[in-house]
Each structure stands twice: as structure tokens, then as C-alpha cells.
Amino acid sequence: MNPAVSLRRIGLPRLLVHLSVLLICLLWLVPTFGLLVTSFREPQQIASSGWWTALTGSSQTSAVRLADAATARQGGANFIISGSVFTEGQQGQVQSFGTRVAAPSEFPAGQTADLGEGESLTVNEDGSYTYIKNAPFGGDRGKRIYLTTATPPSFTTENYRTVLTSQGIGQSFINSLTVAIPSTIIPILISAFAAYALSWMEFPGRGLIIALIIGLMVVPLQMSLIPLLKMYNDVGAFFGLPSRSYVGVWLAHSAFGMPLAIYLLRNYIAGLPKEIIESARVDGASDFEIFLKIVLPLSFPALASFSIFQFLWTWNDLLVAMVFLGTGKDQLVLTGALNALLGSMGGKWEILSASAFVTIIVPIAVFFGLQRYLVRGLLAGSVKGG
Template structure:
């Protein structure tokens, strides 16, 4: 105990609070992602009745079954008997108990014989086999309804992913999203890097005003500029005979929407680079383009990676801009659009929706974990001193 208290004192209360807060945030993000992944691997019947956190435990639930029709009865001595199995061949479920009334679905243990009165008996075994007997012939056209308490072992399958990838058009939408997201991430980085260098290290009239305009544009809602941008794009397309729904259009749209934040982040980073390096390069006769390409860009990689994460995630998860500038046809619809369609057509099929959702987050997770070590460095650089 004393050692633990000493360790806490060495860590310090503020740092301990920070560590616990970070851990809580990580868990808040981890559990939903883990839940989607596990749910997408579960059998649809188990997913419908229990949560993902019970995936590794045996499930118990009450089910309704019917015995065979009276037409299948056979006479054995003085008894008329209906025999069979409530399960189909290969069913791995186990019956714990059974009953003939909904109020008592587990009145009799599996394997025991229930006395139903007047010589009528029913025996249901754990494997689903049963023997229903009575001294008089069975009448009616339907078999008797019984209630079963069933034990179901955990069951996992890749059928949900196969269904999504092969039948729901997700594969094509996945390619469409990559076609949109990769250029829409690279183009604004290239353009914003040149602008950020100019606003950081080149002296010209109106530079301060342009920096203020960039900061102001960050807070402009996308919805306010969407319609004017679309009208301007359509007018230019009409003049030059360019189709309205093209990949080039959505690339330019995402570039326009992402440019203010890109310039702001990169400029904050570049302005904090050592001034002596830039001045030494100029003394040696290097042009601004050479300084930008050979010195500034390599040193600015953390900031470039930080913005690449933000831009890629935003474009990949976008639905509004994709629907407006690209459309919703089968050859052009992106992953978010396809998943939105599934919410309408397969709203009750949670196994299909969870598999679709996890497929959509695979690429963002790969991008984030590949570049996350640069994220904090890129965001914090330039936050203390600037020019």
C-alpha cells in the first residue's frame, strides 16, 4: 500500500487525471468499434436476442415449436404415438426444458416425461427428439404447440460480410469512395502547402488580410456555400460542355471546402520552422521554390500528415457533398450512400448493417493508425509562437 501511494506521488495527481481521462476516451471509442466488429460476425438469430458482449457465452431463450401432424401418428399397442424431432438435421442447439403452456415454458426437464392427464404423455429430449402418446387417436390437422427453453452455443460466421460484399453493391461503392477520397485528400494538400509557405515566408501586400480571411472561412458552414458552389460549377460546366456529375467535380468541391483548414494548419506549422535555415538557404542563392521543395516540405511532414488524416476521414465519411456533386447511381454511389440505402431496405437486418458499417471504417482506421504519431506534433506545432 505504501509503495502504491509513493508511486502515485511520483506520478502526480494532475498527470494521473490526464492519464485516466485519456484511458476513458480510448475506451469510449474502443467499445463501439469492438461491438460493431463482433456483431458483424455473429449469427443473425443470436444477434437479434442478445448483445454483442454476450457473444462468447451460451445463450438461453424460449422458443415455440410444433409437433408433427396427427396424420403421422402410429399405433403401438393400446397407445397412439407421434414421434419426431423439433430440430432440423445438424442443429447444434440443446433443449434444457419444455412445457405446453406459455406461462410455464420450462415446467419439465428435458428427457423427463410430462403427464398431460387422461393417459396423455409427452417426452422431449435434449437433442430435440420427442414422443407424444395418448390412449385415443389424435385428431385435428395441425401438430401440438410446445414451448422450449433452448441453450444455444456461440456461433460466428463470415456470411454477413460475404452477403454485403457480393450482394449489396458495397464492393463497387468501396472503390468509388477510394476514387473520391484519395485525390480529394492529395489535391488540397498540394495547393494549401504552396499557399501556407507564401503566407509564412514571403512578404507581399495584403498578407495579413489574407490570413484573416482564411481563418474566417474555417467557420463558414458547408451548407451555406454548397448551393452557390454548385450553381457556379454547373454554369462553368454548361459553358465548356462538361457533365455535371463527375469525379473531377467532387474533387474540386472537397478541395474548396478543405482548403481553409489546410492553409491554417500548414501555415501555423511552417511559420514555426527555424528562421535561420530559411535565411541560410536564401544566402546560398536558393529560390523560394527550391526552399519550399527541399527544406520546408520535408520538415512539414507532421503537419501534412495531420491534415491528411482530417481530410481523408471527412471525405470518406461524407454523404451530402457526394450526393450533390456525384450522384447516387449504382456506378457512382459512395459507401456512405450505399449504407444509407441499406438503412432503408434492410433496417431490421442488424447483421447486414453492422458488417457494412465495419467495412466502411476499415480504411479510416488504417489511415489513422498509420499517421497518428504525426497528428499531435502537427496540431501543436506553431501553437506557441507564430509569425
């Protein structure tokens, strides 16, 4: 088929959209995959080469010392020191070697290097070496040489073991679930009722309420956090609630999540076929029965869409949890515990990358479990509304 004809059939705008989506996906997936690979690498590998070399191996230059003079044996008129440049359990392939820091790759592996003054050195690809001298070796330390070695692909789970077995991580994981699950369910339950009322029930001030909800979506969390905390403490003191509890976190997340939830659900519910609602009313169904038996099942894509957003926000949150729950070891959520772990570990990239994936493994499971409803829930009702 003629490429020009195929291009006309597909359409240039559509092709550009597909290429743009593909580019965005690559821009997101490549760094994420790199972070995943880094989380399974050893510290020395991370320091010496990029993650893209992990699957094919990498080359690195290092300095080693040969065995000292005490291990020398005599062979005829010469004195010989032999051994391996690799320590026990170490793997690799020697590509080249040298005796000067300015020329660490002066000789290829397997070649006998003439070092002058009756000395010669041969380093083989497997790491074995033979150091020969026509006179006894002197000095208490072995000769320093430089190697360029090819390291085969190597991965380890030690980084994840360090993160998962750190003190308090398990409790922090439970704390994050305790915060995120109710903080996702509560606003959905309340917002679904409100969205139905704003879509299909006539009452005075409905338009004003909708405008107020849209305005609340732009209120920044940081600006209202202190007033919200003061209000919670005052109400909590009246009802005897502790100043630091999960109830405060749930209410805070629910309060900031409901404007977006009502907006999304209202757009979706208002776009449902009017004939279904009117037929149910003609059959004598009440608003509660219509909502429970008709609207709620049909609104599952919108509910799933908001669930993804709300769960991701509450799972990754640190500020609200620290303000309303506290910073004790038994109170920290997972993001707080991993932040403290990174502070104690310094700048260890292997711990940072492993911690990142420990944090996102649950949100990834939630996203892929509900992603087929995401676009449907966001776009449905975006054109048609009541």
C-alpha cells in the same frame, strides 16, 4: 511500495488525465466492438439477445411442434411419438420445456412431465423427446410445446456477402476512391505552398490573408453549396465541362478543405527552426528549393494529420457527391449505395452493421497507417508561431 508514495510520484492530475483518456477510449471502443460482433450474427440471434452474449452463447424461448399422430408407434399398451425438437443442421442445448405459454420453462430438460390423461413427455438436453400416451393420438397436427434453449456461439459472413454482392456496390467503392484520393491530394499540394508563403515570406497584407483564412474555416458547407454549384456550372459551361463530373466534386472538397489545411500547415511550418531556413538562404537556396528540400520533408507529420481529416471527410461525404456527381447507379459513391441498400432492406440490423464496417474499413486503414503522425502534426506549432 507504498500506494500513497506511488500516487505522489505519478501525480494526481496526470493520473486523472490517464483515467479520462482510458474512459474515452472505452466509450468509443465498446460500441464499435458491439457493432462488429453484430455484423457477424444471424438475424434471429440479434432479435433474441444482445451482442455481449455472442461469445458465450445465449438462451432463447421458442415454440415448436412435435411430430403428428401419423408417426406414432405402439409399444405395449402405449403409443409413442419420438424425434428431435431441432431441425436438421440446427444446434443447441435444451435447458427446460413446457406445454403452456404462461410457463414455458415449467420442466427441466431430462425430466418426465406428467401431462395428465395418461400422457407424459420427456425432452432431453440434446433435443430428443419421447411423447407417450395410453391411447391413440388424435388430431392432424403435432402437440405444441415451448423450449428454452442455449445456443452456442455462432457467426456468419452472409451479412457481408449480401452487402458486397449487391448490385452497384463495387462500382460505388471505386467511385468513392476516385472522389476521396484526388480531393485529399489537391488541397494538400496547394495549401503547402500557401502555408510556406504565409510563414516565411514577407509581403503586404499577409496578416489580413491569415485572418481571412481563419474566418473561412467557420463557413458552413450547406450555406455556400448552391452558390458554389452555380459558379461551377457557369465556369464549366465556358470551358465545356459537363455539369456532373468528378472535377466538380474535387474542386468543392478542395475549396472547403484548404482553409483548415493552410491553418494547420502554417502553424507547423512557422514553428520550424529559423536557423535552418536562414542557413539555406545564406547558401544561395531559393524559396522553392527551401520549400521542396527542407520544409516539405520536415512537415510530413502535419501533412499526414490533414490527410487523415480530409480523407475521412471526403470518404464519408454524401451531400457534395450527390450534388456535383449525381444519383445514378454508376455515379453513386459508397455511402449513397449503402443508403439505398438499407432502404430496400428495411430495418435489418445485420445488414446495417455490416454496411457500417464496409464503409469504415478504408478510413480505419488510413487512420492506423498515419495515426503516429496525428498528434505531432496537430500540436507542433501550437505554441510557437511566426
